[in-house]
Amino acid sequence: xxxxxxxxxxxxxxxxxxxxxxxxxxxxxxxxxxxxxxxxxxxxxxxxxxxxxxxxxxxxxxxxxxxxxxxxxxxx
Numbered sequence: 001x002x003x004x005x006x007x008x009x010x011x012x013x014x015x016x017x018x019x020x021x022x023x024x025x026x027x028x029x030x031x032x033x034x035x036x037x038x039x040x041x042x043x044x045x046x047x048x049x050x051x052x053x054x055x056x057x058x059x060x061x062x063x064x065x066x067x068x069x070x071x072x073x074x075x076x
Contacts, residue, residue: 027035
């Protein structure tokens with residue numbers, strides 16, 4: 001019984017995989033261009049977000065360094 005269920009499941013999964021790959025090949029050039037530009041915009045957004053985080057971290061580090069320098073100079 002388990003073997004039959006496993007075989008049926010395998011057949012369904014292979015059919016589903018074949019159907020999705022066949023659908024992926026039928027994308028029109030316009031749709032492909034839309035998807036690639038959407039992906040490019042998403043990538044740019046992620047890069048901007050990462051750069052903003054980096055700038056923020058650098059500012060925080062510089063503030064900490066200035067504070068440590070002031071503290072070190074004060075106790076001389």
